[in-house]
Amino acid sequence: MNHRFGYRKLGRPSDHRRALLRNQVRSLIINERLVTTVTRAKETRRVAEKLITKAKNDTLHSRRLVRQYLNDEDVVKHLFDKIAPRYRERPGGYTRITKVGVRRGDAVETALLELVE
Numbered sequence: 001m002n003h004r005f006g007y008r009k010l011g012r013p014s015d016h017r018r019a020l021l022r023n024q025v026r027s028l029i030i031n032e033r034l035v036t037t038v039t040r041a042k043e044t045r046r047v048a049e050k051l052i053t054k055a056k057n058d059t060l061h062s063r064r065l066v067r068q069y070l071n072d073e074d075v076v077k078h079l080f081d082k083i084a085p086r087y088r089e090r091p092g093g094y095t096r097i098t099k100v101g102v103r104r105g106d107a108v109e110t111a112l113l114e115l116v117e
Contacts (some may be wrong), residue, residue, distance in 0.1 A: 033114040055084035
């Protein structure tokens with residue numbers, strides 16, 4: 001059993017891990033797809049789905065919460081204006097992870113993380 005382990009550490013210190021996830025979520029919101037390792041994709045999915053759920057409720061408070069995490073007003077505007085309205089009626093499951101293959105060089109398994117239409 002895997003109880004009491006809330007997240008993956010990704011082999012990085014906490015500040016580096018937080019920056020990595022922020023950058024990946026930003027890339028996912030802007031490009032609507034992202035190719036990365038499977039473990040990074042699973043962690044990025046956790047964060048992205050929470051932010052999209054907050055963005056579905058378009059209030060000043062939710063905008064400030066999302067802005068606090070993303071640190072980029074243009075990305076926040078894109079999330080609230082373009083992405084969140086698509087998922088207004090959807091109760092969850094906004095992203096999809098598809099395994100792509102192995103990366104040349106270190107043979108780690110890669111995945112495509114994309115927003116569901």
